[in-house]
Amino acid sequence: MSMVAAQESKLILFYDPIFPIEGQRPSSQNLEVWKSMENILMTDADGLSAALQEAGGEGCLISLHAPYFPKPAWTAILDYLHQGGGLLSIGGAPFKRPVRAAGEGWSVESEQTAYHQELYIHEMLSVSSVDVQSYVSSECIPLFAGTETLFEAADTWNLVPHTTRASDLPHQMGSAGPMSTQIHAMLKGINKDGRSTTAPIVLWENSRGTFGGSRWLFVNLSLTPFFWTQNGAAEIAKWGEFCAQGVTELSLKPNYAAYEPGEQAVLTLQGQILTRTGYRRSTAEKWTFEFNIERENRLRDSMEPVWSHKLEIQISGEQQIVRLAMPEPVKSGLYRIVCRAEGPGGEIRILRQGFWGQDAAWLAAGEVITRSRDYFIKEGRPLPVVGMTYMTSDVARKFLFLPNADVWDRDMAQMAKAGINWIRTGIWTAYRNMMQVDGHMAEDVLRAIDAFFLTAKRHGLQVTFTFFSFTPETWEGSNPYLDPQSVEAQKRFIRSIVSRHIHSTHVDWDLINEPSMFDPARIFSNGPRSARDSYEQQAFVSWLQQRHASIEVLQEAWNMSPAQLPNFAAAVIPEPEEINFDVQDMHKAKKGTRWLDYCLFSMEMHNVWVRELAGTIKNLVPDHLVTVGQDEALGAQRPSPFFYEREVDYTTVHSWWLNDDLLWDGIFAKTPYKPNLIQETGIMYVETPDGRAKRTEAELHSILERKYAYAFATGGAGAVQWIWNTNYYMDNANESHIGALRADGTEKPEANVSYDFGRFMKETRDLFEDRELEQIAVVFPYSNDFSNRSLAYEATTRLTRVLSYEVKLPFRALSEYHLDSLEQQPPKLIIVPSPHNLEEAAFQRLIEFTERQGASLLITGPLGLDAYWKASGRADMLVGKRNLVNVQREEMLHINGVNHRVTYGKRRIAEVSKESPVYPADASSRCLQSSASFDPEVGGTAHTSQIPESAETDGLTVITLGKGRLIWTPLPLELNGRDEPLAALYRYAAEAAGVEQELEWLSGGDNAGVYGRKLHFPKGSLYIFVSEYGWHQKVQIRDQRTGTAYSFELQSNRSVLFATDVSGKLHAVYRPDEVEIEVENAQQDERGGMTP
Incomplete structure (x- = not known):
């Protein structure tokens, strides 16, 4: 910095010898250095406000007291920064602890977010320096070049920005906003692998907005005695002069x-x-x-x-x-x-x-990625996906408007080094900025996409390119999915991109991110929302005619009279306010059963739209894969993988919010014939009641690791994290917390998940073909889920928790409306959990399959309700006539001589029902169906006995159906409040069906906070264990197929994975430097992992 510039700068240095401070205070010699500089005004706490007011926003405020500041001076500090003043904060997290006078001293208040949030710093998370071996300065702004050794490795802070306070396109949920602040890591901590893991000194250049034109430099660590002996005072003055210059x-x-x-x-x-x-x-x-x-x-x-x-x-x-x-x-x-x-x-x-x-020839080199039933195949080998969403570290979602292939190249090199093999990118907003006029795409955007694909090719990365988000752009149409004007424009938009890459071999296409039907203004609603246009209404009427054939059938299903519903044309699309979703919504005579039809209609219309757009892609590139990227829509009545499976090449789920149901997320998105990719996963920000971050960076890492482990445990093809670099160019503080890299560009602990899984999957990738299917299949009751009294989410998540964690048996999923795979992939046990209303065709198909194939069919709850909650006699010939009755708060279930308490607490007695037998008039002949006793020694034959009416329990009914059996309890057991009867029922049914328990749990099996399973392949096996338990757990299991036993410690909130060959010999261990697997069998005694 020239002396002229230095003399013109006004530096207000706040240091008070009796004010709280972190780290070493400056010596008297350092104080004298500052006093000798004419452009520095030193002030104590009492004089800070006056000094800032006199400065009028010029120069730079230097505070040596971060995180402490005098509370009475806060207004003056904020005014000074609003005027464009610079800031140099030294000593820790800035403006976190207000200090007020207390007698002769100072009183320090608790840590708060209110003050720094006024500076658009949303939160500050502690960053560990445990792995830092050295510091390097920024190459782009080398202010600290040559002074890196002044700083000792120390814990620091991640300043989470919320600097973007507006949206470019407010009507679009995925809209980017003004790029108000550019954040630079001025000093980075480097670990033994050369990775940047901390940034103790960070520069914020406020180029726009409230603080526009100012530079803020945050030295987020305490200064040491060594710093002050190395001319530290002069260094601080230099940094202050740099900040005082403002933004160029x-x-x-x-x-x-x-x-x-x-x-x-x-x-x-x-x-x-x-x-x-x-x-x-x-x-x-x-x-x-x-x-x-x-x-x-x-x-x-x-x-x-x-x-x-x-x-x-x-x-x-x-x-x-x-x-x-x-x-x-x-x-x-x-x-x-x-x-x-x-x-x-x-x-x-x-x-x-x-x-x-x-370089078209280079893009065309290699083979297009293909798929099997469960996994992707690249160049003839399985490719378990370790993926990452990427929209560039410099301009985030505006990367197609402000492209920088050098940034992309460096970022993708870093991702490839981490073991990432697949990236997802695309367009989340601003479609009209790319194709303002229908059919005329902007050439600069198309070339940016070309450059992006070329860069990914350079690093061997598969690219999924997403076209739309939430609802597709309408281009003057009235309905984003059904108006031909909109759909044809969307096809032209897609073709303009795909047509340039008909020979590119490393690209697949995602039509839409997290679709909602139909109204763009009401995305992420629980269920479809009508756009109220003629195209949707006409399509709905046509669909109803095809489904119900006669108006009388529809009148009965909807509980409407001819006056209320004289013909199909009178069937108006319902709004949610017109549906009685709750048992207490009874003030008006609402017609709720029609909601099932509207949900099913929306699934079909989504498929029609997907078929149309996928067709235009396949017309150009028949061998490119096409998908739809869906969120946790199951249970929310939005487009679901089992419905759109037939239109795409692989299904997806985005596992974000349902952290207690991550296994469920993956299982019920994995369809029978196509791979399922956990296409987005990460951790949403949650905070304490007083507005602070609730989770640490280490906890976020463990949750993400768990999500990756579950992705593979559910038979999924892999996982894709959202997102590589934090996107803080949105008016959404939540986005500023999400990413493998912090806003300053350094790697969070979360990044280790990619490195560790990337390394492990590279070692084991050849295992992933011809996976052996689970012997248990669970039918998701879509009729109930799409109805106005949806209980399916609660029933299936409860089943998942008990069957997988308590009973420790893996299972796969089926759809009530998609049962074709039963014949090709017959399970031993089928479970239909508390469906209540079940489609007639599905019920009959399950019964017929059980009779023909010799499976066991377990159904809990009422058997006699059709899809529209109407009484049906379909099960009368199987279990006799029954009445639908209300459950009591406390019930009892008799299984194998044991009575199990069943509890329906809170509102459950109003929400659910059971069935009770209808007795003949002669009371002496009355009887109850009883608990059957399954004896595996008697050729697997099921028995049905009777007990007198005076019995005080419900029992199991076991009926021989041809080669198979029906196991039924009239209680909707998954909806009760106790796990114990469910676990007993599932163990009974699994034994009756001959389901094999592949893992014998010698230790840890009784811990419901420990998940574990084995995936078996022709070339070996993959073992996956996940802790959701508050303590470390010793685990020992024996593989029943090989006789080999494995033991290890499963740390709290962590995951353990390892792979073996067909004989059980250890092949690879996930995190081998942290996990040790002891192996014991008659032929071998070895240890794996814990490499030095």
């Missing part, structure tokens, strides 16, 4: 991200002084720019110089724009641009950019 915005960009060979690249250099105070706002400065452009030589795996150039520009408060044409014609390959900029005060900035020369 410099940008470099090509006019396209990709060029055809022979074209001439044109670069645009822009510069502007944005500071609002001080002498710089009204003067011009001479900046020097030195350009060096290199192009990759793929054969030599090196970069070769292409062109160098140097120029000077006068930078002022008005934006300066210079265009430069590269004289050399573009050739195929990646080009990198490095521009060194130097200002008059000695400030150095390094600008980096990149672009591509198109």
Whole structure:
């Protein structure tokens, strides 16, 4: 920094010898250094407000007392920063603990978020330095170059920004917002693997908005005695002068991200002084720019110089724009641009950019990814997915408008190093900015997509490209899914992108992210919401006619008279306010059963839309995979994988909020014939009642690890984290907390999940083919789930928890409306959990399959309710006539001679029902169906006995059905409040069906907080164990197939995975440096893991 600049800067240095401080206080010698500098005004706590008010927003406030500050001075601090003043905060988390006078001393208040949130710092999370081995300074802004050794490794803070306070397109949920603040890690902590894991010094450049023009530098660690002995006072003055200069915005960009060979690249250099105070706002400065452009030589795996150039520009408060044409014609390959900029005060900035020369032959190299029933296949080998969502670290969702292939290349190299093999990207917003006029796509956007795909190809990454989000763009249409105007425009939008990549071999296509039907203004509702247009109404009427054939059938299903529903045309799409979703919604005679039809209709219309758009892609590229990226819509009556499976090449689920149901998430999204990818997963931000972060970074890591483990445990094809780099360019504080990398660009502990799973899956990938299916299948009761009294989510999640964690038996899922796979993939045991209302065709198909194939069919709860909650006699010939009756709070279930308490608490007695036998008039002959006693020694034959009417329990009815059996209890057991009767029932049914328990639990099996299972393949097995338990647990299991026993410690909230060959010999261990697997059998005694 030049002396002229230093003299013009006003530095207000807040230091008070009796005010709280973290770390070592400055010595008297350091204080004298500052006192000798004319541009520094030193002030104590009492004088801080006056000093800031007099400064009028000029210069920089330097505080040595972070996180402490005088509470009476807060208004003056905030006003000063609002005026554009600079900030240098030293010593820890800034503005976290207000201090007020108390007699002769100070009283420190508790940690609070209110103050720093007014500076758009939403929260601060502690960052461990345990793995930091050295510090490196920023290459792009080398303010700390040569001074890295002044700082000792210490824990620091992650400042979570919420700097974007508006949306570009407020009507779009996925909209980006103003890029108000640019965040730079000025000093980064490096671990033994060369990874940046902490940033103790961070620069915020406020280029727009409330604090526009100001620089804030946060030194988020305590200074040590060594720092002060190494001319520390002078260093702090230098940093303060840097911040006082304010923001000089410099940008470099090509006019396209990709060029055809022979074209001439044109670069645009822009510069502007944005500071609002001080002498710089009204003067011009001479900046020097030195350009060096290199192009990759793929054969030599090196970069070769292409062109160098140097120029000077006068930078002022008005934006300066210079265009430069590269004289050399573009050739195929990646080009990198490095521009060194130097200002008059000695400030150095390094600008980096990149672009591509198109290379169609390279994009076409290799084989297109394919799929099996469960997994993806690349170049003839299984590819278990360790994926990442990516929309660039510099401009987030605006990466197709402000492309930078150099940033992409460095980010993707880092991801590939982490073991990531698949990235998901695409368009979440601003579709009209790309195709303002229907059919006419912007060329610069198309070339940006080309460059993105080229960069991913360079690093061997599969790319899923997403076209729309939540509801597709309408382009002047009235319904996003059904209006031909909208659908045809959407097809033209898609074709403009896909047509450029008909030969690209590393791309697949995602039609829409997390679709809701139909109204764009009401996405993420529980169930479809009508757009109230004629296309939807006409389609609904046509669909009803096809489904019900006669108006009389529909009248009966909907409980409507001919006057209320004279014909199909009179069937109006219901609004949720018109449906009685609750047992206490009885004030008006609402017609609730029609909600089932509207939900089923919405599933079919979503399929029609998917079929249309997937068809336009398949017309161009028949061998490219197409999917739909859906959230946790099951249980929320939105498009569900079992319904759209037939229209796509693989299904998806986004496991975000349902952290208690992660296993359920994956199982009920895995359809019989196609892979399921956990396509988005991460951890949503939650906070304490007083507004602080509730989870630590270490806890977030463990939850993410659990989600990856469950992704594979459910037979899924893998997992894709959301997102690589935190996107803080949205007016959404939650987004600012999500990502493998912090806003400062350093890696969170979460990033370790990618590294660890990437390493493990690379070792074990050849296992993942021809997975042996589970012997138990659970039918998801969609008629109930889509009805106005949905209980299916609660029933199936309860089943999952008890069957998987208590009984420790794995299972797969089926759909009530999609039972074709029963014949090709017959299970031994089928469970239909507390369905209440069940479709007639599904009931008959389950009965017929059981009779024919010899399976056991377990149904809990009423058997005689059809899909519209109407009484049916379909089960009378099986179990006799029954009445539908209310449950009591306390019931009893008799199984194998044991009575089990069953409890229906709270509102359950009003919500659920059971069935009770109807007795003949002769009371002496009355009887109750009793608990059957299954004796495996008697050829697997089921018995039905009778007990007198005076019996005080419900029992199990076991009926022989052809080669199979029906096991039934009239109690909707999954909806009761106790796990014990459920576990007993499932154990009984599994034994009756001959289900094999592949793992013998020698230790840890009685712990419901421990999950474990084995996936068996022809080449070996994968074992997965997950802790949801508050303590470490010793686990020992024996594989019944090989006789091999494995023992290990499962740490609290962690996951253990290992793979073996067919003989049971250990092949690979997840986290081998942390986990030790002891192996014992008659042939071997070995240990795996815990590598030095």
